[in-house]
Amino acid sequence: MPRRTKEFEEIAIPHLTAVYRFARQVSDEHRADELTQETYLRAWKYFDSFRRGTNCRSWLFRILHNVWRDHVRRQRLELPLIENELATIEPYYDWEEEFLHDEMSERLQQALLQLPEVYRWAILLADVEELAYHEIARIMDCPIGTVMSRINRGRRNLARLLRSDGSSSTCNEGTAENFRKDA
Amino acid sequence: MDCKDFREVLDLYVDRELSAEAAMAAGLHLEDCARCRKAESELRKMRNALKQVAAKHEPPPELVREIERVTQSRWRFLKNVSPARWLGRDRITLPAPVFALLMFAFVAVTLLAIRPLWINHPKSPAVAKQTPGDKPTGIRADSIDLSRFDHGGRVRLTKEAR
Numbered sequence: 001m002p003r004r005t006k007e008f009e010e011i012a013i014p015h016l017t018a019v020y021r022f023a024r025q026v027s028d029e030h031r032a033d034e035l036t037q038e039t040y041l042r043a044w045k046y047f048d049s050f051r052r053g054t055n056c057r058s059w060l061f062r063i064l065h066n067v068w069r070d071h072v073r074r075q076r077l078e079l080p081l082i083e084n085e086l087a088t089i090e091p092y093y094d095w096e097e098e099f100l101h102d103e104m105s106e107r108l109q110q111a112l113l114q115l116p117e118v119y120r121w122a123i124l125l126a127d128v129e130e131l132a133y134h135e136i137a138r139i140m141d142c143p144i145g146t147v148m149s150r151i152n153r154g155r156r157n158l159a160r161l162l163r164s165d166g167s168s169s170t171c172n173e174g175t176a177e178n179f180r181k182d183a
Numbered sequence: 184m185d186c187k188d189f190r191e192v193l194d195l196y197v198d199r200e201l202s203a204e205a206a207m208a209a210g211l212h213l214e215d216c217a218r219c220r221k222a223e224s225e226l227r228k229m230r231n232a233l234k235q236v237a238a239k240h241e242p243p244p245e246l247v248r249e250i251e252r253v254t255q256s257r258w259r260f261l262k263n264v265s266p267a268r269w270l271g272r273d274r275i276t277l278p279a280p281v282f283a284l285l286m287f288a289f290v291a292v293t294l295l296a297i298r299p300l301w302i303n304h305p306k307s308p309a310v311a312k313q314t315p316g317d318k319p320t321g322i323r324a325d326s327i328d329l330s331r332f333d334h335g336g337r338v339r340l341t342k343e344a345r
Contacts, residue, residue: 032240
């Protein structure tokens, strides 16, 4: 077996499941197959440019992000814009009420689909893949400050979607006010 | 560190992006603050729930086989892939046996093409070498010397009177 083939099978193929699962979260089932296949086609084509010893999973997700972006551009004229996307972190107080219950994977999946795609990418890369912020920045081709902002807002929006989907009816503004008085 | 400060860095703390000093300060605050401990706990629960949701999906076996064929047999894979994807390729590689066969064919054709040149080469053993001025054996003295047509003595032309 050629050395290149052997290295690709040892280094890149083991991440196929992770790549597919991620593709499944940012697209539907049919498109996830296409995204995964195209990602590995490009990875095989440009495997000589991959520096051995570096994080191959991160490299594959970068390719996946480029493939996904090309697919989006083919379908629309431009990438989805997030209004007022500033690199700011907001202190939030939404986590004090319990809103996560045992049987809520379906609700969580639906809430995830409602998030803007760039937020979804950011929190999936941080929470599911547990990549460092600088790796996420490289994958999404944006500054680290933007990554931090997207993670912050993505998690807050996700929590609010879950909460508004029918569990607690706590008013977030009230919670914040109560907290500020106590502080 | 107070609660407001901690909430600002909660994401960074959970993602292990804080410096060692800041992480230590955050950890100390958590020891004393039940509300912030609750907030940290809920965020971690959501992260774990996301992992479980993502782990539900497995790649279809046919997709895995298709991708593995890319490395094991590129030509078989090409049948299942749109040709348009391969138009922009930088290079084309061949399997070793095919390449060896092509090289052998190239060498054979080249040898056949230069064979006439090789036969007429001065150093070829097929040509009897004769130095200018020497009379070939068995040639009569009154024969016409046509050596001016020999172009350097490769062949000595003679004419015999019958």
